[in-house]
Each structure stands twice: as C-alpha cells, then as structure tokens.
Amino acid sequence: MQPPRPGREASPTPYGTRTACRAGPSQGRAPARVGPVSRPCPDPTDPPLEPPAPGPAIREARPGRRGGCRTFGSTVATAALLTALTTALVLTVHHDGYFADPAGLSWRYAACWALFGAAVWSLRRAPARHVTALVLAGGIAVAAAGLVAAPRTSTDSFRYAWDGRVQGAGISPYDHAPADPALTALRDDWLFPPREHCDRPDLSALPDGGCTRINRPQVHTIYPPAGEAYFLIVHGLSPDGVRHEAFQAGGAVLAVATALVLLRVLRRRGDPRNVAWWAWCPAVAVEAVNNAHADVLAVLLSVVALALTVRHRAVGGAVLGLATATKLLPAVLLPGALSGVRRPRDFASTLLPAAGVLVALYLPYVLLSDSSVLGYLGGYAEEEGYQDAASGNRYALLRLVLPDSWALPAVLVGMVAISLYVIRRGDPEHPWSGALLGTGTAFLLTTPGYSWYALLLVALVALDGRWEWLAVAVAGAAAYLTSRALPGAGTVMYGAAFVAVLVGHAFRTRRAHPGPGALAAPVD
Incomplete structure (x- = not known):
C-alpha cells in the first residue's frame, strides 16, 4: 500500500480504518502486523461482509435533545453575561469618579472585568455556529457603552x-x-x-x-x-x-473594525472565540471609545501588519511603519514581525518598508514646521521617569530588587535579550506570539502608568490566546486609577501580573509536555 500524499489522510474503509492483514497458516508465513490492528486475510470464498447495524456508539454520536438544550443554554448564558457586562460598563462610564471617587470607580471597573471574564468563559461552551454572532454583537454593545458620556478619565x-x-x-x-x-x-x-x-x-x-x-x-x-x-x-x-462625540465615534468604529480583522485572521490561524478577548474587554469601552485614545488606530494597524507579515513581509513592514507613525508604541512589535527570520533579505524586506513609511510621513511635517516634530517627546520621557528611575514610578518591579540607577540598563539588556530570543526562536507563521512576549515583557519591565497603552497588549492576547497576559492590562488600570486612592496599587498589581504570567506559562508547559506518569490526551 502506497503512503498517502502529504496533506492527505489515508483512505478509510467504509466502516473502519484500513489495516494490513496477516497471512493464515496455509500461506506459510509468519503473521505480519502493520498499523494498530492486524487481521486475517479474507478467504475469496467467504460471502461479502454486510454493513454493521447502527449500534449504541453511532446513536450516541448524534446530537440529542439534551445536548441541544445544553448548547442553547450556553448561548443564552453568554448573552445574559454580555448584557450584564454592557450594563455595568454604562454605569461605570456614567460615574464621574476619577477625581472625587477613584476607589469607587476602581470597584466598578473590577466588576466589569469580572463579568468580562465570565462572559468569555461562557463563550467556550457555546456552539461554533453562534460564536461569530455573539462576538460581534457583544463587541458592538461594549463599544456603544463607551459613547454614553463625555471622556471620564483622560483629556x-x-x-x-x-x-x-x-x-x-x-x-x-x-x-x-x-x-x-x-x-x-x-x-x-x-x-x-x-x-x-x-x-x-x-x-x-x-x-x-x-x-x-x-x-x-x-x-x-x-x-x-x-x-x-x-x-x-x-x-x-x-x-x-x-x-468629543466625533473622536468617540471614531474610536468605536476602529474598535469594531479591529474585531473584524481579528475574526478574519483567527478563522484561518486560530480560534475565533479568542476575538472576544478584544471585542468585549472593558479597556476597549473605556479607553478606545469613551476616552477616544488614538491607540486604537495603532492597534488596528498593528494587527493588520502582523497578519500580513506571514505571507507579505514588505507590505506588513510598511503597515507596521504606519502603526508606529500613529503611536510610537507599536515599534515594540518589530522583533515579533521578524520571528524566525534567518536571511538578511527577509530582515531588509520588513525593516526597510517600515522605516521608509515612517520617514515619508514625517517628511512633510519636517518641511512645514519651524519647530522639532518630536514635540514634547523628550520632556514626556523625563516627566514620567523613563530617563531617571528615581523621579517617577517607572521600572517599579526592577526597583524592588535593583538600585534605581541600574533599572534603565537592566531594561535595555532585558529587551535586547527577549528580542533576540523572539527573532531566533519565534514562529514565522504566528508572529503575534513573539510580539506578545516582547510587548508584555516591556510592560512588566517599565510598568507604565497609563492604562490605554495596554490596548495593544489586549489585541495580541486575542491573536495568540495566552489570556494570562491580560493581568498586565489590569495592572496598568490599577497604576492609573486605583493608585490615586491606594498608593502602591500599581506596583502590587504589576507584581501579581508577573506571577500570573509565570503560572500561566508553567500550566501551558505542563499540558504540552505531561510527565511520564500522565495519561496522554486522546487524539481527535
């Protein structure tokens, strides 16, 4: 029997898997065994086999009334949780407590995150045919919740x-x-x-x-x-x-557009259910829509860039340059976009278009402006403590174990190391995996104090599925909001996020490589 062609399975028999037969004693050969089962070669004089009658196993495989009710119930439960999440977000956005009641606003935000987690968990049990409708309807509702009031926590x-x-x-x-x-x-x-x-x-x-x-x-x-x-x-x-409604409406459109792009990518290279990690995330309603941060445009372009990089490096690099020219943060995705690259030509096909687009977009402003087009960038870095760790709340985790003067060099060394690792060991078919590792590590090392920066991280979680990294987004919200009522909350939450990432990594490693005494999972 010839082996099957690559990409195809061996042709099955009508009622089971085709296996080699063993010769009987009259044939004068020892029994041969090929594959999981050996059987006697049929006697040409035997009557033909009749198809087996439907047995209990076949009847159990057919969807029954109980299974249909269970899947319908999962859909209803998910819709109910989405309704509760949307209601909680509306109440949270209406509550103008950033200055007067940061503790109360933090509790409301925490409730939204809890409902978000419950809704995504419930979606795992919903039938596949309902997933797209649930994800998009929920995404539209969550985005609309951010439109009910003027910007609350950012100007x-x-x-x-x-x-x-x-x-x-x-x-x-x-x-x-x-x-x-x-x-x-x-x-x-x-x-x-x-x-x-x-x-x-x-x-x-x-x-x-x-x-x-x-x-x-x-x-x-x-x-x-x-x-x-x-x-x-x-x-x-x-x-x-x-x-303010103009930029809020723009944020809502861009948030839903990002969900649509994620859905298209994950239908081919992942699980469409993961789109809910972005579409239903409270950070999207609060930061992308209500506060209308331009980061949402950078996120959309970043997702498109990483998706294009898999097959069209030059185009993906150009779009990544466009994303970086929107907000500078997407530059941290570059090692992920170069995942698995070995040849200098592939490096150039990504880097040169990205740099070219960035320069081309800056050039008109350079020619038309009398002042520096970098604006307040240097002053912002100094104000936030990125240049001098002792003057701000950046590098909070590193400063727990290192002198302040060592924090910035440690960040540089850490980011170079993780970038080289991603480029060397990353999966070119899933560049967002390396991008998530690099971006999440950058957040844990620098501990930024603005919650909307994490929108990029949320989209990468949706692409890759490692939801434990969402703890970093929660930590960013705590650093921006909760620390107004409870100083040090940001550092505590970033520490908890670091632990969550380590636990998630250990859990996934254990599942992928069970110990010698563990039972192997059945193959579908």
Missing part, C-alpha cells in the same frame, strides 16, 4: 481635537503650544471654557489666567504624523457643533 482627546483644528487652519501642530497667544483666534468655549469654570479639577491653567480642557497646554504636541493625520481627518469629517 487626551481634547488635544486631538485641538491639533486637528490647528491643522485645518493650515498651521503645523508642532509649531505652537495650545497656550500660545498666536492661536487665540482658534479658541472656543468648549476647549477653553470661561474663567468662572476654571476651578474644576479636569481643567488646566493658562498663563493669562484662563483655563483649557487640554492637558499640558504649554508644551507642543507629542503625537507622530499619522496620528496627526487622523486628527485632521476626524476634524474635517465632523459636522459643526460636534465636540
């Missing part, structure tokens, strides 16, 4: 609106800070409220005694060129009188 979207307005007037956003009197003609009562309202905690003071919704109004913008182009597009498409 970044007001800077987006201002930068879009400045560009619409033909002025480079890198040339003037919002407080610059040269731009007074562009101000309105929405972004620059009357002085009688300036005692509110969410407003920033101006040198002339006024105030603005824009944070850090005396510094130039920090956002890269593709992000600035996004701000200009939203400004140009917004009807007169529309304020």
